[in-house]
C-alpha cells in the first residue's frame with residue numbers, strides 16, 4: 658500500500674474540465690481504504706465524502722476521524738459534503754483531517770457568509786449546496802466567496818435515489834449565474850451535481866451546465882472493485898465527452 662502525504666488544497670487548482678467524484682456513501686465501509694484506492698485507480702477525480710448527522714438529514718454516517726483515516730490512501734482531493742446543522746464547529750476538524758473542499762447547506766448555517774470565510778481561512782475550497790426545493794437567492798450575496806456550487810439531484814440523506822428532473826432547469830439557472838459572474842471578472846466556480854447520477858443521464862446533466870458529477874451507487878454498485886469500477890468510470894466518462 659502506498660501512503661501519501663496530505664495534498665495541499667492548492668493542488669486542486671490544477672484540476673480542470675470535467676470531474677467525476679464517486680461518493681463513498683455507497684462504498685463497502687468495512688474496507689474503506691481499499692475502496693478509495695480502487696476508485697482513485699479507476700480514474701476518480703475527487704473523493705466525495707458525505708457527512709450526515711441524523712438531525713439535518715435522517716441518516717448518520719461519518720465524521721473527521723474517517724476522513725483522516727482515508728486521507729493517506731489517496732492523493733486526489735477529498736470533497737466533504739456537510740449535511741449537518743450547525744456547521745461551523747466541524748470545519749476546523751475536517752480541514753485538519755485532510756479535506757480539500759467543504760460544502761454545506763445555507764439553511765444549516767445562521768451566518769452563511771461567515772461560514773464560507775471560515776472554510777477558506779482553514780485552507781479549503783468553499784461551497785454551498787442546494788436541495789431540490791431550496792431557492793438560490795443567497796447566491797446574490799456570496800458569489801465572490803464560492804469555489805463550488807452543488808445542486809442536489811435528490812433529497813439529501815440516502816444514496817440510490819432517482820434523479821429529480823427539475824434539477825436540470827435549476828442547473829441551467831446556476832450555470833447562467835456563474836457564466837455572468839466570470840464574464841464580469843469574477844472567479845470560476847465549479848458546478849457539481851449530486852444524487853441519481855447514472856450513465857444514462859450524466860450527458861443530459863452535463864448539457865444543463867454541470868462540470869462535476871457525484872456518483873455513488875452507480876459506481877460502487879459495480880460487481881467487482883477493480884475492473885468493475887474502471888468499467889463504470891469509463892462509461893460515465895465516455896458519456897461526458899459526447900457534448
Ligand SMILES: O=C(CO)[C@H](O)[C@H](O)COP(=O)(O)O
Nearest residue numbers: 813814816817852853873874
Ligand atoms: O449526498 C448524497 C445523498 O444525500 C449522496 O452523495 C448521493 O445521493 C449519491 O448517491 P447516488 O449516486 O447513489 O444517488
